Amino acid sequence: MKVLVTDPIDDAGLDALRDAGHEVETGYELEGEDLLEAVSDAHGLIVRSGTEVTEEVFEAADELVIVGRAGIGVDNIDIDAATDHGVIVANAPEGNVRAAAEHTVAMAFATARSIPQAHIRLKDGEWAKSDYLGAELNGKTLGVVGLGRVGQEVAKKLDSLGMDIVAYDPYISEERAQRIGAELVDLEESLKQADFLTVHTPLTPETEGLISEDELDMLGDGYLINCARGGVVDEDALAAKVEDGTLAGAALDVFAEEPLSADSPLLEHDEIIVTPHLGASTEAAQENVATSTAEQVNAALVGEPVANALNAPSIDESAFPRVEPYIDIAETAGKVAAQLLEGRIENVEVTYEGDIADEDVEFVTASALKGVFEPLEWQVNAVNAPQIAEDRGVDVTESKTRQAEDFQSLISVTVSNDDDAVTVDGTLFAGDDPRIVRVDGYRVDAIPHGKMVVTRNTDEPGVIGLIGSVMGKHGVNIAGMFNAREAHGGEALTVYNVDSEVPDEAKAELNDDERIIGVNYITLNGQS
Ligand SMILES: NC(=O)C1=CN([C@@H]2O[C@H](COP(=O)(O)OP(=O)(O)OC[C@H]3O[C@@H](n4cnc5c(N)ncnc54)[C@H](O)[C@@H]3O)[C@@H](O)[C@H]2O)C=CC1
Ligand SMILES: O=C(O)C(=O)COP(=O)(O)O
Numbered sequence: 001m002k003v004l005v006t007d008p009i010d011d012a013g014l015d016a017l018r019d020a021g022h023e024v025e026t027g028y029e030l031e032g033e034d035l036l037e038a039v040s041d042a043h044g045l046i047v048r049s050g051t052e053v054t055e056e057v058f059e060a061a062d063e064l065v066i067v068g069r070a071g072i073g074v075d076n077i078d079i080d081a082a083t084d085h086g087v088i089v090a091n092a093p094e095g096n097v098r099a100a101a102e103h104t105v106a107m108a109f110a111t112a113r114s115i116p117q118a119h120i121r122l123k124d125g126e127w128a129k130s131d132y133l134g135a136e137l138n139g140k141t142l143g144v145v146g147l148g149r150v151g152q153e154v155a156k157k158l159d160s161l162g163m164d165i166v167a168y169d170p171y172i173s174e175e176r177a178q179r180i181g182a183e184l185v186d187l188e189e190s191l192k193q194a195d196f197l198t199v200h201t202p203l204t205p206e207t208e209g210l211i212s213e214d215e216l217d218m219l220g221d222g223y224l225i226n227c228a229r230g231g232v233v234d235e236d237a238l239a240a241k242v243e244d245g246t247l248a249g250a251a252l253d254v255f256a257e258e259p260l261s262a263d264s265p266l267l268e269h270d271e272i273i274v275t276p277h278l279g280a281s282t283e284a285a286q287e288n289v290a291t292s293t294a295e296q297v298n299a300a301l302v303g304e305p306v307a308n309a310l311n312a313p314s315i316d317e318s319a320f321p322r323v324e325p326y327i328d329i330a331e332t333a334g335k336v337a338a339q340l341l342e343g344r345i346e347n348v349e350v351t352y353e354g355d356i357a358d359e360d361v362e363f364v365t366a367s368a369l370k371g372v373f374e375p376l377e378w379q380v381n382a383v384n385a386p387q388i389a390e391d392r393g394v395d396v397t398e399s400k401t402r403q404a405e406d407f408q409s410l411i412s413v414t415v416s417n418d419d420d421a422v423t424v425d426g427t428l429f430a431g432d433d434p435r436i437v438r439v440d441g442y443r444v445d446a447i448p449h450g451k452m453v454v455t456r457n458t459d460e461p462g463v464i465g466l467i468g469s470v471m472g473k474h475g476v477n478i479a480g481m482f483n484a485r486e487a488h489g490g491e492a493l494t495v496y497n498v499d500s501e502v503p504d505e506a507k508a509e510l511n512d513d514e515r516i517i518g519v520n521y522i523t524l525n526g527q528s
Contacts, residue, residue, distance in 0.1 A: 001022050001023070001043035001044065001301050002022065002023045002024075002025060002041055002042045002043055002044070002063075003017050003022045003023070003024050003025070003042065003043065003044035003045070003046060003297055003301075004025050004026075004027060004038055004039055004042040004044070004045050004046070005024060005025070005026045005027070005028075005045075005046040005047075006026075006027050006028065006030050006035065006038075006045065006046070006047050006050070006051040007028060007046075007047050007048035007049070007050040007051055007070070008026075008028055008048070009046060009048065009070045009286065009289070009290040009293065009294075010283075010286040010287045010289075010290035010291070011290075012287045012290050012291050012294075013046070013070065013289075013290025013291055013293055013294040014026075014290070014294070016290075016291060016294035016295060016298065017044075017294045017297065017298065020294075020298040020301075022043075022044070022297075022298070022301065025038065025042070028050075030051075031051075031052075035051070035057065036056065036057065036060040037060075039057055039060055039061040039064065040060050040061060040062065040063075041063055042061060042063060042064060043063050043064065043065050043066075043301055044064070044065060044066050044067075044068065044297040044300070044301060045057075045061070045064060045066070045067045045068070046067075046068045046069075046070055046293055046294070046297060047067065047068075047069055047070070047076070047077070048069070048070050048071050048280075049071065049073060049076055049258070049277060050076075050258075051076065052076050053067055053076060053077040053078060053082075054078050054081070055078050055081035057078075058078070058081045058082055058084070058085040058087060059085070061085075061087070064085070064087050065087065065088065065300050065301055066087065066088040066089070066090060066296070066297050066300035066301070066306065067082060067087060067088070067089045067090075068090055068091075068092075068293035068294070068296055068297045069089065069090065069091040069092065069293065070092055070286075070289040070290050070292075070293040071091065071092060071095075071096055071280050071289050072091055072092070072093055072096065072097075072100075072149075072150075072202075072280075073091075073202060073203065073228075073229060074089060074091055074202075074310060075202065075203040075204070075229060075231075077089055079310060079311050082311055082383075083311045083383060083384050083387050084384060084387065085379065085384070086379050086380065086381040086383045086384040087383065088300050088306050088309050088311065088312045088383050089309070089310045089311050090293070090296045090297075090300070090306045090307070090308045090309045090310060090312075091293075091308055091310060092288070092289035092292040092293050092296075092308065093149065093308055094149070094288070094292070095285055095287075095288025095289035095291075095292050096279070096280035096282075096285035096286075096288065096289050097149045097150050097153055098153060098284075098285070099279060099280050099281070099282040099284065099285035100150045100153075100227055100279040100280055100285075101150050101153035101154045101157060102157075102282075103227055103253060103275070103278060103279040104150070104154045104198055104200075104225055104227045104253075104279070105154060105157050105158060105161075107225050107227060107251035107253065107273070107275070108137060108142075108158070108196055108198070108223070108225055108251065109137065110251055110273055111223050111225065111248075111249040111250065111251040111271075111273055112134050112135045112136070112137060112196070112223060112249070113132070113134035113135075114132045114134060114249075114270075115273075116273045117132075117270045117271075117273070118131075118132055135195070135223070135248070137158060137161055137162065137163055137196070138161060138162035138163070139162055139163075140163055140164070140195035140196060141163065141164045141165075141166060141193050141194050141195050141196075142154075142155065142158050142163040142164070142165050142166070142194060142195070142196050142197075142198065143166050143167070143168070143190035143191060143193060143194025143196070143197040143198070143219075144165060144166070144167040144168070144169075144182065144190070144198055144200060145167075145168050145169070145187065145190060145197065145198070145199045145200065145201060145210070145211070145232075146168075146169055146199060146200035146201030146202075146207075146228065147167040147168075147169040147172050147176075147177060147180075147182060147184075147200070148169070148172075148200060148201075150200045150227075150228070151167065151169070151198070151200035152180050154198055154200065155167065155180050155181070155182050156180050156181075159180070159181045159182075163196075165180075165181055165182040165183065166182065166183050166184075166185045166189065166190050166193050166194065167182040167183070167184055167185070167190065168184070168185060168186060168187045168189075168190040169184070169201075172184070187210075187215070188218060191215055191218035191219045192218050192219075192220075194219060194222055195222050195223065196222060196223045196224075196225060197211075197219050197222055197223070197224050197225070198224075198225040198226075198227070199211060199224075199225070199226045199227075199228045199229075199232050199233060200227075200228045201228055201229070201232055202228070202229065203228075203229035203230070203231045203232055207229075207231075207232045208231045208232065209231070209232070209234050210232050210233075211224070211226075211232060211233040211234065211238075212233075212234040212237050213234065213237040213240075213241075216234075216237055216238060216241045216246070216247065217241075217246070219247065220246065221246060221247065221248050222247065222248060223247070223248050223249045223250065223251070224238065224247060224249075224250040224251075225250070225251045225252075226250075226251075226252050226253065226254060227251075227252075227253040227254060227279045228254060229254050230252075230254045230255035230256040230257070230258065231256045233252075235255065235256055235264070235265070235266055236265065238250055238266070238272070239265035239266055239268070239269065239272070242269045242271050242272055243265075243268075243269060247271070248271070249271040249272070249273070250271065250272045250273070251272075251273045251274075252266065252272065252273070252274050252275075253274075253275045253276075253277055253278060253279050254277055254279070255274075255277075258276075258277055259276065260274065260276070292307075292308075295307075296308060296309075304320065305317060305320050305363065309383075311383060312366075312382065312383040313362035313363040313365070313366040313382060313386070314360075314362065314363070315360060315362070315363045316360055319359055319360055322359055323356075323359050323360070323361065323363065323364060325428055325431070325432050325434075326356055326361075326364050326409070326411060326428065327363065327364055327367045327382075328367075328434055329411060329426035329427065329428060329434040329435075329436075329448070330350070330364045330365070330367045330368040330371065330411050330413065330426065331367045331368060331370050331371035331374075332371060332426060332434065332436065332448040332524055333368060333371065333411060333412070333413040333424040333425065333426040333436065334348075334350075334367070334368040334369060334370065334371025334372040334374075334413045334415075334424075335371040335372070335374060335375060335522070335524055336371075336424045336436060336439065336448070336452070336454075336522055336524075337371075337372065337413045337414065337415045337422045337423065337424040338371065338372040338373070338374075338375050338376070338415050339375050339520060339521075339522040339523075340422040340424070340439070340440065340454060340520050340522070341415045341416070341417070341420055341421075341422045342419070342420050343417050343419060343420060344417050345372060345376075345392075345394055345415045345416075345417065346393075346394060346395065346416060346417040346418065347394065347395045347396075347397070347414075347415070347416045347417070348368070348369060348372055348389065348394055348395070348396050348397075348413065348414070348415050348416075349396075349397045349398075349399065349412075349413070349414040349416075350364075350365045350368045350369075350396075350397070350398050350399075350411065350412070350413055350414075351398075351399050351400070351401070351410075351411070351412040351413075351414070352364075352398075352399070352400045352401070352409070352410075352411055353400075353401050353402075353403065353404040353405070353407070353409065353410040353411075353412070354402070354403070354404030354407060354408050354409040354410055355404075355408050355409045356409035356410075356411065357400035357401055357402050357409075358402070361398070361400070363382060364411070365396070365398050366382035366383075366385050366386055367382050367385075368411070368413045369382075369385035369386060369388070369389055369396065370382050370385040371413070372385075372389075372413070372415060373385055373388050373389070375523075406437075407427045407437065408427075409427060409428065410425055410426070410427050410437070411425070411426050411427070412424070412425045412426075412438075413426075422439075422440050423438070423439075423440060423441065424436060424438070424439055424440075425437050425438035425439075426448070434447075434448055435447065435448070436448050436495070439454060439493060439495060440493065442484040442485075442486075442492075442493040443484050444482045444484050444493070444495050445482050446480075446482050446495040446497070447480065447497060448524055449497055449524065450497065450498075450499075450523070450524055450525060451497070451498045451499070451500065451501060451502075451521070451522070451523050451524075451525075452495060452496060452497055452498065452521075452522045452523075452524070453471075453495075453496040453498055453502055453519065453520065453521050453522070454493065454494070454495050454496075454518075454519075454520045454522060455467055455493070455494045455496070455510070455516065455518070455519050455520075456491060456492070456493050456516075456517040456518040456519075457491070457492055457494070457515050457516050457517055458489075458490075458491060458492070458515045458517070459485045459486075459487075459488065459489055459490055459491065459492040460489065460515060462515075463492070463515050463516070464481075464483065464494065466510070466513060466515070466516075467494070467496075467510060467516075470506055470509050470510050471496075471498065471502070471506060473506070474502070474503050474505060474506040474509075475500065476498050476499070476500055476501075476502050476503075476506065477498065477499040477500065478496050478497070478498055478499075479496075479497040479498060479499050480496070480497040481494055481495065481496045481497070482494065482495050491517065501521065501523075502519075502521040507519045507521065
């Protein structure tokens with residue numbers, strides 16, 4: 001398969017992709033139409049922060065299975081569009097944390113001691129010793145905005161250098177903050193207390209412009225460090241606060257627009273020191289993130305779970321072998337149920353009984369939903385099926401019970417609306433032999449395969465013969481069948497495996513017979 005890599009990643013990642021047999025195409029300058037063209041036959045796409053992966057990219061990429069982000073921030077990837085197109089987005093959330101934290105610490109020292117400014121003057125032959133009187137970090141207060149992986153690492157490092165730590169992060173627990181020696185406060189308090197404020201949030205609609213003029217006023221004559229994302233800090237307000245001498249200094253690794261334009265006001269002030277988004281640029285970090293991303297792309301391309309998928313149901317790698325055999329039968333049960341229901345699907349319930357109830361089944365439920373929607377939608381997979389359910393206003397419930405009546409593990413998919421409900425149960429015989437064992441309450445033993453017909457009829461002599469002869473007349477060969485009935489003389493249900501599609505005339509002819517209650521032709525190969 002083809003993996004397109006549009007930002008430079010370490011060779012270790014490229015080698016891992018090639019070793020898995022993929023064709024790797026690198027295109028580090030690709031944009032616009034060239035990017036759309038290059039991605040049109042790609043199965044995997046790997047980016048860093050330099051590529052905007054927009055809806056247009058997903059529209060152009062019919063074969064795309066996964067976008068791997070060799071790093072943390074995914075603000076350059078339209079994840080909603082990825083989900084709509086059934087494409088997994090996965091990042092590498094661990095590999096560059098230390099590098100980003102070390103860079104932040106370096107930037108704190110660099111701004112506090114004016115290292116870049118003094119360096120340039122000395123290179124220019126000027127011994128400007130008396131112009132620089134720096135600030136010590138020891139004994140000062142560090143305000144951390146966003147106490148996630150990087151924020152915590154920075155807090156730990158600067159705590160050990162004698163700083164007091166206050167942090168603002170509405171999504172982490174007091175206990176977590178305390179464990180790393182940080183006091184959780186609100187944003188205002190963190191700004192007021194901080195001598196150095198460091199930003200470590202993702203860029204989201206909520207964090208965009210989080211640090212603007214008012215917040216910088218609260219920081220007063222402190223230092224601001226941003227090695228997270230450009231848009232979190234208002235650059236014009238920052239430049240103005242440095243210009244008017246309010247802020248002592250700032251150190252920025254990231255910018256709202258990258259590469260930073262040469263006429264940015266941020267470049268006009270010596271007190272604002274800048275690096276070109278170097279936080280993750282260490283050999284170790286790049287090797288880590290490239291390897292982790294390549295592994296995830298390789299996994300996705302063979303249908304295995306993706307460890308850090310951001311928009312797909314996740315499965316713990318160690319649990320996957322136990323869950324994997326149920327993925328297909330869940331999808332099949334969903335497909336059969338959806339095709340048997342009369343009218344619109346309003347609810348889907350997926351029930352797990354027995355051993356399978358002990359497992360993390362998020363992916364299996366998503367596969368059942370894939371089965372439910374596949375007869376109705378073109379591009380549905382386990383990534384976008386939950387979203388499709390939400391978009392269509394379909395209520396999805398999942399339930400588990402450790403008790404199983406007749407099977408070691410049983411998966412039931414029920415689709416329903418106000419007027420009707422159909423339940424299809426599936427299991428695995430001998431560990432891996434998929435079977436449909438109940439349809440709408442009837443015990444059957446059907447091998448889910450290709451094309452099937454489900455008939456409901458009164459239980460009386462000659463009906464099966466009638467069905468067989470009508471099928472035969474229309475050239476439909478019956479490959480297998482399983483018949484079940486409520487009670488002698490009551491209603492019966494028969495599942496047939498057939499070798500070809502059942503023409504409408506055959507269905508009509510059967511439906512004309514008063515002994516036939518219903519005939520459903522079901523295909524397990526995508527759309528009906
Ligand atoms: N300069 C560089 O090269 C690098 C930049 N980064 C960036 O650093 C940032 C942090 O990365 P991680 O720590 O790994 O992410 P993370 O997801 O582990 O942590 C982010 C933290 O921000 C918090 N947060 C979210 N919204 C918030 C809000 N409105 N106010 C306050 N806190 C909020 C979250 O609760 C979370 O604890 C990301 O933007 C990432 O892209 C990461 C690595 C390298
Ligand atoms: O991992 C992140 O979030 C980073 O910002 C690193 O970006 P990069 O991979 O160096 O473009």
